[in-house]
Amino acid sequence: MVNYSRYFLKTKSTQLNIDTMGKKFTTVDLFAGAGGLTEGFKMAGFETIAANEIVPTYSETYKLNNPNVKIFTEDIRNITVEQFKKECKINGKKVDVLIGGPPCQGFSMAGMRDPKDPRNSLFMDFIRFVDGLKPTFFVMENVPGILTMKTAKGEKVIDLICKEYERIGYKFKYKKLHAADYGVPQKRKRVIFIGTNTNKDINYPKPTHDKEAYKTIEGKQIKKWVGAETILLPKNKVPKNFFLSEKMINGFIKRREQNKKKGRGFGWQIIDPKTPCYTISARYWKDGSDALVKYSDKEIRMLTPKEAAAIQTFPQNFKFFGSKRDVYTQIGNAVPVLLAKAIAEEIKKSLD
Ligand SMILES: C[S@@+](CC[C@H](N)C(=O)[O-])C[C@H]1O[C@@H](n2cnc3c(N)ncnc32)[C@H](O)[C@@H]1O
Incomplete structure (x- = not known):
């Protein structure tokens, strides 16, 4: 079981109204x-x-x-x-x-x-x-x-x-x-x-x-590179709907085995919290296979949109418009x- 730390990146949107030299580019x-x-x-x-x-x-x-x-x-x-x-x-x-x-x-x-x-x-x-x-x-x-x-x-x-x-x-x-x-x-x-x-x-x-x-x-x-753990929510704060169903997990395992036989890469990527996360692609909304959080073989979840935004270092107060799919994209x-x-x-x- 992994113990994820609970703080978000402290990147606040700094709006400089007047450039220190009096000129704003x-x-x-x-x-x-x-x-x-x-x-x-x-x-x-x-x-x-x-x-x-x-x-x-x-x-x-x-x-x-x-x-x-x-x-x-x-x-x-x-x-x-x-x-x-x-x-x-x-x-x-x-x-x-x-x-x-x-x-x-x-x-x-x-x-x-x-x-x-x-x-x-x-x-x-x-x-x-x-x-x-x-x-x-x-x-x-x-x-x-x-x-x-x-x-x-x-x-x-x-x-x-x-x-x-x-x-x-x-x-x-x-x-x-x-x-x-x-x-x-x-x-x-x-x-x-x-x-x-x-x-x-x-x-x-x-x-x-x-x-x-x-x-x-x-x-x-x-x-040292910043690890994914710096932005991950504690497990008890993650809504249940971000956790993969047993059917999805079995699907991933099957795909991984099929890929292995064909000499291809894995079907999913599990985040190592101590290192930077894998690239979040525009297709992340589909199943989160780019980067998943694993607590145990049965407890695997996607990043929430807020976590994915923090992985991209958007400030905490940044607002996104649209459906969940639009936001991940x-x-x-x-x-x-x-x-x-x-x-x-x-x-x-x-x-x-
Ligand atoms: C790689 S994304 C840019 C991301 C952006 N630079 C950022 O940092 O958030 C490319 C964007 O180009 C837009 N786009 C695609 N085709 C376009 C077109 N023909 N005219 C204008 N925008 C277009 C897409 O909708 C998408 O939002």
Whole structure:
């Protein structure tokens, strides 16, 4: 039996009204979802002035947490940059950083990786908006699979991205970052593209955490990765409906054995509370097999939405709109807030 500790992450949403230097840098968030990226940039002192998202339910979440930001709820493929600026009333406003995570389903190693998937071209819309809004920096987030993905013509997607940014006059770097290295209690790797059309530095945040806590980076002591136990609710506080039925547990065991015979991985993943949680995907709502809490062979449960949000380092007071399924999906889609904050702080240094 595992004894889970009972405290939640102390990441409060810090809303800086006035930047210490008297200047607030601005962001526009595309493919905003619930707003994980926005939240991290907000914590670092940025002000988001406009956003875009196709799914109305996700936009509602975004509005609940960012009531002063105009979010244009529309398929980005149907809107021009001029329409976006007009609708969001940002004509004439300088955009310091354009942020966004074009959908990655098509690129994801866990997904189909279908080169014909039209969603694969949504990053082209992101580039179109970089060209139109001319931000000083852009931050484009994606899954590691984007680095090996090929188009239907056999061209590497990453080469295409290089060509496109070069064409519009932006230099950029990309790097795979591990969320756990920035204090997120989750193993989640994401590729972060950072670009600029100026001669400002493009730097990535230095890790603050590591698997082992023995290193120092530039004189700073690295902390040990944060374990999932820091956000798990005590067993007696978890509603019964999050526990798997005997039928579901037997189904998982059967699937695991079938997979084993075929030489494939397990059908489910049990969280080790002492280490960061497995990646929470947008499909978590289905059966929670990404990451389950086990007390005994008969007592296995899913993470509650509140716990899943804490795994993604959303502040405790963050509100989600929609059904249970919608909420898990928005959480699984998000950029971990503390990872976004670390990236934002590094960009702020270059902008200052
Ligand atoms: C990976 S999620 C972004 C998560 C977000 N960056 C965060 O940190 O919470 C991608 C988002 O793009 C949205 N999306 C998909 N296709 C779109 C389109 N054609 N136009 C606008 N948004 C779209 C999805 O609904 C989803 O919310």
